[in-house]
Structure formats: structure tokens, C-alpha cells
Amino acid sequence: MPQTEVIAQEAIADGVYRMVFRAPVDLKKNGYAPGQFWHIRVTDSFDFTLRRPLSLCQADLDNNTVTVVYRAQGEGTRRIAAKRPGDALDVLGPLGRGFSVHDGDGRVLLVGGGIGVPPLLELAHQLAAHGIRALAILGFQTASQAVLLDDFAPYAEVIVVTDDGTLGERGRVTDFLQPERLQGVVRYYACGPTPMLKAVKDVLAVRGLPGYLSLEERMGCGIGLCAGCVHKIARDGVVRPLKTCREGPVFPAAEVVFA
Amino acid sequence: MPQTEVIAQEAIADGVYRMVFRAPVDLKKNGYAPGQFWHIRVTDSFDFTLRRPLSLCQADLDNNTVTVVYRAQGEGTRRIAAKRPGDALDVLGPLGRGFSVHDGDGRVLLVGGGIGVPPLLELAHQLAAHGIRALAILGFQTASQAVLLDDFAPYAEVIVVTDDGTLGERGRVTDFLQPERLQGVVRYYACGPTPMLKAVKDVLAVRGLPGYLSLEERMGCGIGLCAGCVHKIARDGVVRPLKTCREGPVFPAAEVVFA
Amino acid sequence: MNSGEVDLRVSFCGLTLNNPVMPASGCFSYGREMKDFYDLNLLGAVVVKATTLAEREGNPTPRVAETPAGMLNSIGLQNPGVSRVVREELPYLRRVAAVPVIVNVAGTMVEDYVAVVEALNHSADLDAIELNISCPNVKCGGIQFGTDPTMAADMVRTMKCASRYPVIVKLSPNVTSIVDMAQACEKAGADAISLINTLIGMQIDIEKKRPLLGNGIGGLSGPAIKPVALRMVYEVAASVSVPVIGIGGIATGRDAIEFLQAGATAVQVGTANFTDPYVCPRIVDEVRSWCALHEVARVRDLIGAANPRARRVTDG
Amino acid sequence: MNSGEVDLRVSFCGLTLNNPVMPASGCFSYGREMKDFYDLNLLGAVVVKATTLAEREGNPTPRVAETPAGMLNSIGLQNPGVSRVVREELPYLRRVAAVPVIVNVAGTMVEDYVAVVEALNHSADLDAIELNISCPNVKCGGIQFGTDPTMAADMVRTMKCASRYPVIVKLSPNVTSIVDMAQACEKAGADAISLINTLIGMQIDIEKKRPLLGNGIGGLSGPAIKPVALRMVYEVAASVSVPVIGIGGIATGRDAIEFLQAGATAVQVGTANFTDPYVCPRIVDEVRSWCALHEVARVRDLIGAANPRARRVTDG
Numbered sequence A, B: 001m002p003q004t005e006v007i008a009q010e011a012i013a014d015g016v017y018r019m020v021f022r023a024p025v026d027l028k029k030n031g032y033a034p035g036q037f038w039h040i041r042v043t044d045s046f047d048f049t050l051r052r053p054l055s056l057c058q059a060d061l062d063n064n065t066v067t068v069v070y071r072a073q074g075e076g077t078r079r080i081a082a083k084r085p086g087d088a089l090d091v092l093g094p095l096g097r098g099f100s101v102h103d104g105d106g107r108v109l110l111v112g113g114g115i116g117v118p119p120l121l122e123l124a125h126q127l128a129a130h131g132i133r134a135l136a137i138l139g140f141q142t143a144s145q146a147v148l149l150d151d152f153a154p155y156a157e158v159i160v161v162t163d164d165g166t167l168g169e170r171g172r173v174t175d176f177l178q179p180e181r182l183q184g185v186v187r188y189y190a191c192g193p194t195p196m197l198k199a200v201k202d203v204l205a206v207r208g209l210p211g212y213l214s215l216e217e218r219m220g221c222g223i224g225l226c227a228g229c230v231h232k233i234a235r236d237g238v239v240r241p242l243k244t245c246r247e248g249p250v251f252p253a254a255e256v257v258f259a
Numbered sequence C, D: 001m002n003s004g005e006v007d008l009r010v011s012f013c014g015l016t017l018n019n020p021v022m023p024a025s026g027c028f029s030y031g032r033e034m035k036d037f038y039d040l041n042l043l044g045a046v047v048v049k050a051t052t053l054a055e056r057e058g059n060p061t062p063r064v065a066e067t068p069a070g071m072l073n074s075i076g077l078q079n080p081g082v083s084r085v086v087r088e089e090l091p092y093l094r095r096v097a098a099v100p101v102i103v104n105v106a107g108t109m110v111e112d113y114v115a116v117v118e119a120l121n122h123s124a125d126l127d128a129i130e131l132n133i134s135c136p137n138v139k140c141g142g143i144q145f146g147t148d149p150t151m152a153a154d155m156v157r158t159m160k161c162a163s164r165y166p167v168i169v170k171l172s173p174n175v176t177s178i179v180d181m182a183q184a185c186e187k188a189g190a191d192a193i194s195l196i197n198t199l200i201g202m203q204i205d206i207e208k209k210r211p212l213l214g215n216g217i218g219g220l221s222g223p224a225i226k227p228v229a230l231r232m233v234y235e236v237a238a239s240v241s242v243p244v245i246g247i248g249g250i251a252t253g254r255d256a257i258e259f260l261q262a263g264a265t266a267v268q269v270g271t272a273n274f275t276d277p278y279v280c281p282r283i284v285d286e287v288r289s290w291c292a293l294h295e296v297a298r299v300r301d302l303i304g305a306a307n308p309r310a311r312r313v314t315d316g
């Protein structure tokens, strides 16, 4: 049953919220992967016809709760941000295919941009649990937008980058992908705006590094009914628009076709 | 400014609520009349396009607050009933023309049906303040729907009538308009469902008793813009559809034309 | 940019509006009520209720119903008739507001429309007429003109001859091709096109097992219809050279900007006035702030910005 | 009355449905996903996504946008093509659901439609076709058939010859007269009429100054369009003798009952599945409870109850 409840809600940066809710399924039994998402209904009427997809940021197995971190930008996410502990929440998930952790990887790279950073936290956590070292290059527009830096610290070596240099390095995440930094890195995982994903893929493809991209397409249903969320994917020799809500949102970078 | 706030909200009968809110105007300076209404916005978005008209039930001049009593029947009133003390409330009012109290009246009759009872409370209060005695015949479907009986007691002699006899007399309010009961009554005031208003008017017109009816038409704007809320009124020799939100909702009974 | 520096003026039909926002016909009566809420000079212009030759009683109640993000109305052109409008309403409106006044004209037959326009010719208290050939609420009424390009064109030609004021033609969305309608009206001499009027809709009272509105059907308006209105404005703006006035579901500054970018020179706000009587001046403020934030010095530079095929129509 | 006693069955085109509720085309894919949410046998029937002759990629993204109480889509008929549908999808659906299956058929030219229907004739895994002459999202596509009564009639006649399954014709609301369209289709042999498909709409991304959807325009659906859909169903039910299937904005049992009372024999639920995947069985429950409370022993007795001119169409 999708009906669950909000456990905690707090603003953690300028317009960015962290919400904890009781998982709508038994996380242990059901299983879940970093990079999967939750599809959250905005209100209990049908005025908001579309749910809002938010990525798993952290899972707490002991309490069977989930954390999402999101920017309240439009009408829907603002309504979600107005929900208080104890309020009912209609959530579907965990949905889609997330990031795969490859046992035996020595060192991997995480690249996050803006609100693409939160989904990498659960990944960092799981990588650490598998004994895989991670370098996380986390980019934000400006210092007041930066989130979760302390949370990453236990699991990854972190490089913070801001467009305006108000925190960490000044520049874009792609400015920090020099070979000397990526020593020993065998795989990468990226989540962020499409232009960033494309740039990251282009730079790292040249080095022959395999990786995963988490795509962000507007979703209708989130569960494979509408074909609203497709992205062109090259697989088995053909390029087809695949549903990112079912086959993704995470795809092997090599398969993702950018226009 | 219409933006005000909820002070109290409580269920007082099966599906019936009493809400107190801060008046959006200074009641003392602005003035108000029993039978006037408040036009309440359901949410702060434009999804509910129409406000909900609710009658003034009580005014508290010391605190500049207003009480409305309403049935949460449809989606809009249910949302209003979900508002909690401290929540913002967008209210226009007091709107329309209410009941006139005539100094010098000895004894008057109040006839209320169902959710038409609450607007008569402020009237009863003002009549008493003018030293006018009132007989209130208050009808409800059943005992669990009866409201405000104790509130009327200080201001009026009350006869309670229920359709099923579960409280007070069994029957309809019009069964209790016998001449012996109405000894000395010089005027009447009625509020309730249209069939009741029509029946009351018919019975009392025969006796030549002047009175007022509070009409209930579906409203668009509540402030005279749309002509949605009209009722046929015979005035100055012509029958015209007048806007009940501006010229009413209270009209002299003799003017009200029923189909 | 400071929001005080934004030039909000737009112009069409020889009229210059201080800003592109006006209340839509039938949602503002004649201004008497609204002036208690705000200074009507804050508006770009005012469009008054449909005026017919004789007084009209309108349809039986209920006349309004709420729908998801919208409403239905079946007012049916209740109005006091053109002579009282000219005598009592327009002079009053002129007194309280120094902004252009547009009178919405309706009727059943061409002769009615002509007679209304001739009566309006004798008044100095208006600046343009808006030809309502699109009201869904009058039985054997204007609606036919509004769904047939040839009839519409004939009507527009006749009106242009009859009227000493510019003629804005208001289109019905209940047609297969809105572009055919708009082009026919333009060819026939329309000075501007306004759209859309309401979509025809219905609601049923399932307890009573009958349509909820007294008239059975009604006109659907409000945010629900905004996507349809915007699409039609976009298409029409790309197909005619006269100015287009956008109407349908506008409730915020962002909505108004969508219509401007689609190619509308100005916008009308209807249903939202019922939800919030202060909505028109608020939309003006929101448009101003958005322009300032986005360094748009003149609001007219937004007209058609998202519609490459639209002529950016403004007289100025 | 006990809700267990309510007879929810309705029938049309020789099919008997256990209840009048089915998911609408394009909002249910082929059933693979929904069967994880509930037992598909709870549905009255299933309508699958539009099927074309060849595989289609559909339109560029974004393909969906939210609007007030509605949404826009510009999927553009993405589907694997009829041969894979017949081979992979329909047999699977038959296995997981013992309810009637209706295949929505689309194309660009009449020959395409014929070829799809011929391919479907070879399958036993469906019970009716729904002729989609109304999709707004294919450029030189089916939409023309859907706006011209003569073309629609020709198409229906051809399909009736070609198909061994009953032919339901799905109408576009983007026309001046829905009744003309429906009557033309009935005369040409349509076994039933379903309506409405989406209204054409648009949204603009004002920051980017361009239409939000990759395709520019899209189809508007959801509660916002319910009043338009209901009005059209009411009009069509009063003008044809074949069964009518109501579609548009249905999200609750009360909505479904409005359509039944307007004259629909059954209803389809589209957009509401996205808001709440459990909506179809919930609507069935709500209809059942309402009937029990109102002492309606057979849901088919509600058909046309609010529409005196409607023939109460149900085979049973």
C-alpha cells in the first residue's frame, strides 16, 4: 500500500529540503538500490495529476524509513515541502533501476551536480560497505546551495566545486576530471543536469572509463504506463526510446544517446 | 485586506462545524448585519475557482472575531473544515444585505431549517438587544443534526422540530405556525432550504404577516460581478432577476417570486 | 533592473494601455463593484458585460458550478439592454476609471448587433467594441456566427460598417479550426481578435439525475482551459496580422507572460476575479517584477517571443 | 441494499463486462506493469496503447507536462508495431487477465489502419478494436479523419469490412460538431462510439521562451476536461443508437456515474491512473457503494438516467 507518513521535514539549504518518511514497503524484504526513486503524490485530490519523482538519498533499515533531499521549486514540490511530520504521504517505490555496485572495484568516481548530489549519498554509503573507495566531485551553483557535504565525508574523498567559488573550488565539475586526480579510478557514477551528464560522459569516454548516468526526464506515471519519460538508448545494436522510469533512470553511460 | 486567520474550529454536530476567524475588517467601524455572509476562499491556489458563502452566525466585537457554522458536505467545505487555528484564511465580507431589525416590534417569529438555523442566532441576539421578543422555530432532520439550541435559549423562546421526532416535536417547521402560537407576532424572519422558505411564505402571507427570507443561490463571485446568483424579485412593479449577493441574500418575503 | 523602470505599455486598435491586463467580459460587471476593491486605473483597460439591444433576464438558476480548476456558467447574457448601459453604466465607468473601455456586444440576429452598435456610436464613453459571436449560453443566439467562418465574416463586415469604434472579434474555441475563423474575421476587417470564450461543458447532479445547471449546458472557464486557450492564441497569432488578445484561465503573472510570449498583445482575466477580486492588479505587479528580474525593459518585447511565426503586434 | 447485491455488469458490442470501468488507451501500456498493482480481473475490460503498423519512436521529450487539474502529453504513438503487439503483448495480457481486451488502432493513412486490423484478425487475443481517428500528436496523422465527418465515415466503412472484431470509433473533441461526427460514424457502421480523446493544448516555458513540450502542442486530459467530455457524451448519447463509452477526466466513482447517467454504457479512465495506479478498482468499489446506498440494483439502470433523449444502450 502506498499510503505512508512523513517522519521529518527540514530545510537544509536555500529552498532545499530533507524529508524523511516511512517506507511504503519493507525495505529489507523488498530490497532497493541507490539511484532508484520514489514517486510522490502531491495532494490527495486529483488536481495535481502528476506525482513528483524524488531519488532515494538515504535508507534507514532499522527504522524502515527513507530520506529524500529535494529542491522546492515549483508548485508541487512546494506543497510537498509544506507537509509536516505525521501527515499522510502517498508514495510509490522504490521504482526504476538504480546504480550497480561492482564488487572488486578499487576506486570509483562520483560526479554530482546540484540537486543531483543527494542520490549519490546512498551510493557512497554502499560503496564504502563494499570496501570500494570513492572520490566524489560535488558541484553546486553557490555556497548556499551546497548540501550533504558532511554526510559524504565518512564514505568518500570529497571535492566541492561551486560556479562562483563561494565554496571549495571555483568552476564546473568537468574542470576537475584531470587524469592525475582519477588515478586508479575504474568506474564512474554521475547524477545531475543533462548538460553536465553529457559533458562528463564526453570527457570520460575518451579515457575509456565505464560509468553510469542517472537521467532526468519528465515523468507521467513513473511506472511504465505512459511512455512519457523516454530517452534514446543504444542497446543490442539498436537505438530505441526506453522508459527511464522502468529501464532507468540509471543507464550505462555508453548506452545513453544525447541529441 | 481579505487575508485573516482561523482562531478556532470544532465539530459541533454530525458533519457540522463551528469556525471562528478574525474579522477581515474592523467590525465596529465597518458595521454588519445578521444575515450577511462571508465569502471564503478554499485554498490559496486557483484550483478551487469559487469561494464558499457562509453566513454570519455570531460576531464578537470585543475580539473582532466572527463565528460561522457550516456543514462540510462537498470538497470545498471539507477543506475549510480541515483548517486549524493559526491557518491563514482569505475572507471577503461582510457581504450582501442582511435582516433588518425594526424598533418597536413587540414579538417576532424566527423560522430556521437545518443549516439555515445559524444565521438566525446573531439576529436573535440583536432582537433581544432591541428588546424585541422572539419565538424561534428551529427544524432539523434528526437529533444529531441539531445545533446551537443552547445558544438561542437566552434570546428567544425555542421550539425544536425534527423530521423524525428524535428531538423536540416531530414534523416540519410549517406544522407549527398555527395562529395561537403566533399571538402578537408582527413580523417573521426565515432561513433554510428553498422549499421551506416557500412554504413558510405561503402560510404566513395568508395571515398578512410581513417577513424576510434569506435566499440561497449558488454564487460565482459573491460581490456582484457575475450575475450567477440571481433570484426573481418583484420590486417597483417589475419582476427582475436580482443579484442575491448584493441585493440579498435577505429580501422582504413579499418581493420574492418562487417558480 | 528596477521594477519601476519596466515599460508595461502595449497598444492595439489605436489605444494605448498602461499595462496589458484587463478584466474579461462578464467577469467585471460594469465596474461599480470592483472600484470598492482597488483603483480601476491600475488596469490596462476594462471590458464590460455583454450588451444586447433589449434588456435580458438570462437563464434559470443554478447558473454557476465549480469544476476541477474551473467553473461552468450559464448566465445567458443577463444585462439591462444597450440604452440603459449607455445612459447609466458607461458614464459612471468613465468617471471612476480613466482607462480604455471596451463594450462586449451580443445578440441573436445581425440586426440586433447593428442596433446595439448604433446605440453605442452615440456614446463617447467607450473606446472599442468586442463582438461576441461566441457565447454558448444563448439558445438560438450568436453561437452560429462563431462556428462558421463565412457567417462570421459577414457579421464582421456589417459591424465594421456600422461601428465608429474599432471592432475586436471574440472567438469561440468550440470549432474545428480556430485559424479559419480568425483569418475570415481578419479578412472581413476585424481590428483585433480576442480569444477564447468558454468551452461548452456540463455537470450532472447525480443525486437528482439531471444536469446541474438550470440551462443544462454552460461555458467552461478558468485555469482548466488555459492550455487550450494558449494553443489557440499561439496558432492564431501565427496566422493573422492584427493584434491578438489572449483570454482563458489566466490567474498569475506567469500565465499572462505565457500568453504574451505566445503572441498576445494583451490579456483578459475572467474567472480568476471570482477566486480573488484583487487578481488583476496582482497580475500587473507580477508581470512587472518578472520583467525586472529578467531585464525585459518593455513588456511589448515579450509579445510572440515563444512563437517565431507570430508578428509581434503592437502599435507602438 | 447490500453492496454485494449490486449487478455491475454492462454489455456492448456483444461483450459483457463485469463492471463498466476500463483503463483508457495509452494510460495502461499493455498490462505488464499494472498487474503488479492489482488483479486485472477487477477491471471491466482493458484498452491497450495505440498500435500502428510499424514500430514508432514517438515525439521528442519532454512529452508530458502538468496543467491545472490536467496534463498535456505528446507521446506521439510510440509503440512496438502491430506484429510485436500480436506476438508479445496480447498473448501475455490474455494470460494475466480474463477480461475483454480492446486494441486501439492508429495510423497515418487508411492503408495503414487496414494493415493493422488485418494483422489483428489473425490474433485471438482481443475482443474489439478501438479506431483512433483522433490522436492530436501525429503530424500528418489520423487527426484529419477525426475532424471531417465524410472522411471519418469512409474510414469506418473500410474498417468494418476489414475487421473481424467489433469496431469502436474513438472521437476527437476538437471539432465544431461532435454529433455530426458521431452520426457519420454510426451510419458507416460503427459498433460503438468512444469519446473523448484529448483536447489540443499547449504550455510555454517562459524562462526558455518556447513551448514546453518537445512537440510544441500536446493533448490535454485529466479532470480539467471532464465537463467538456461529459457534455459531448450527453449530446452524442442523445443522437446515436449505438453504445457510447465515456472518457475524459474520470477519477472517482461519482465521475463515472455522471458519465453513465449522461448516457455512457461504460467508461474509460486515463490520466487518473498516473495520479493513483489503484484508481480503476477504486472507482468500481465507489460505483458499487453508491448504487447500494441509492438502491440501484443494476448499474445499467443508471445509463442515460439524466439524459431523457438518450437510448439506454446495453445489450443485456
Ligand SMILES: Cc1cc2nc3c(=O)[nH]c(=O)nc-3n(C[C@H](O)[C@H](O)[C@H](O)COP(=O)(O)OP(=O)(O)OC[C@H]3O[C@@H](n4cnc5c(N)ncnc54)[C@H](O)[C@@H]3O)c2cc1C
Residues within 6 Å of the ligand: A037, A050, A051, A052, A053, A054, A055, A056, A068, A069, A070, A071, A072, A073, A074, A075, A076, A077, A078, A115, A118, A119, A215, A216, A217, A218, A219, A249, D065, D066
Ligand atoms: C528519476 C528522477 C529523480 C529525481 N530526484 C530528485 C531529487 O532527489 N531531488 C530533487 O530535488 N529533484 C529530483 N528530481 C527532479 C524533481 O522530480 C523535479 O524537480 C520536480 O518534479 C519538480 O516538480 P515541481 O512541482 O517543483 O515543479 P513543477 O514545475 O510544478 O512540475 C510540473 C511537472 O514537471 C515535472 N518537472 C519539473 N521539473 C522537472 C525536472 N527537473 N525533472 C523532472 N521532472 C520535472 C514535474 O515532475 C511535474 O510533472 C528527480 C527527477 C527524476 C526524473
Ligand SMILES: Cc1cc2nc3c(=O)[nH]c(=O)nc-3n(C[C@H](O)[C@H](O)[C@H](O)COP(=O)(O)OP(=O)(O)OC[C@H]3O[C@@H](n4cnc5c(N)ncnc54)[C@H](O)[C@@H]3O)c2cc1C
Residues within 6 Å of the ligand: B037, B050, B051, B052, B053, B054, B055, B056, B068, B069, B070, B071, B072, B073, B074, B075, B076, B077, B078, B115, B118, B119, B215, B216, B217, B218, B219, B249, C065, C066
Ligand atoms: C448567502 C449564503 C449563505 C450561506 N450560509 C451558510 C451557512 O452559514 N452554513 C452552511 O452550512 N451553509 C451555508 N450556505 C451554503 C454553503 O455555501 C454551501 O453548502 C457550500 O458552498 C457548499 O460548498 P461545498 O464545497 O461543500 O460543496 P461543493 O459541491 O463542492 O460546491 C460546489 C459549488 O456549489 C456551490 N454550492 C453547493 N451547495 C450549495 C448550496 N447549498 N448553496 C449555495 N451554493 C452551493 C458551492 O458554493 C460551490 O460553488 C450558504 C449559502 C449562501 C448562498
Ligand SMILES: Cc1cc2nc3c(=O)[nH]c(=O)nc-3n(C[C@H](O)[C@H](O)[C@H](O)COP(=O)(O)O)c2cc1C
Residues within 6 Å of the ligand: B220, B226, B228, C024, C025, C026, C027, C049, C050, C073, C075, C077, C104, C132, C135, C170, C196, C197, C198, C220, C221, C222, C223, C225, C247, C248, C249, C250, C268, C269, C270, C271, C272
Ligand atoms: C460568469 C461569466 C460570464 C461571462 N460573460 C461573458 C459575456 O457576457 N461576454 C463574453 O464575451 N464572454 C463572457 N464570458 C467569457 C469570459 O469573458 C472569458 O472569455 C472566459 O471566461 C475565459 O476566460 P477565463 O478562463 O479567464 O474566465 C463570461 C465568463 C464567465 C465565467
Ligand SMILES: Cc1cc2nc3c(=O)[nH]c(=O)nc-3n(C[C@H](O)[C@H](O)[C@H](O)COP(=O)(O)O)c2cc1C
Residues within 6 Å of the ligand: A220, A226, A228, D024, D025, D026, D027, D049, D050, D073, D075, D077, D104, D132, D135, D170, D196, D197, D198, D220, D221, D222, D223, D225, D247, D248, D249, D250, D268, D269, D270, D271, D272
Ligand atoms: C499519456 C497518454 C497517452 C495516450 N495515448 C493514447 C493512445 O495511444 N490512443 C488513444 O486513443 N488515446 C490516447 N490517449 C487519450 C486517452 O485514452 C483519453 O482519451 C484521454 O486521455 C482522456 O481521458 P482522461 O482525461 O481520463 O485521461 C492518451 C492519453 C494520455 C494522457
Ligand code: FES
Residues within 6 Å of the ligand: A218, A219, A220, A221, A222, A223, A224, A225, A226, A227, A228, A229, A230, A243, A244, A245, A246
Ligand atoms: S513515466 Fe510513464 S512510462 Fe515512464
Ligand code: FES
Residues within 6 Å of the ligand: B218, B219, B220, B221, B222, B223, B224, B225, B226, B227, B228, B229, B230, B243, B244, B245, B246
Ligand atoms: S455571485 Fe456573482 S453576482 Fe452574485
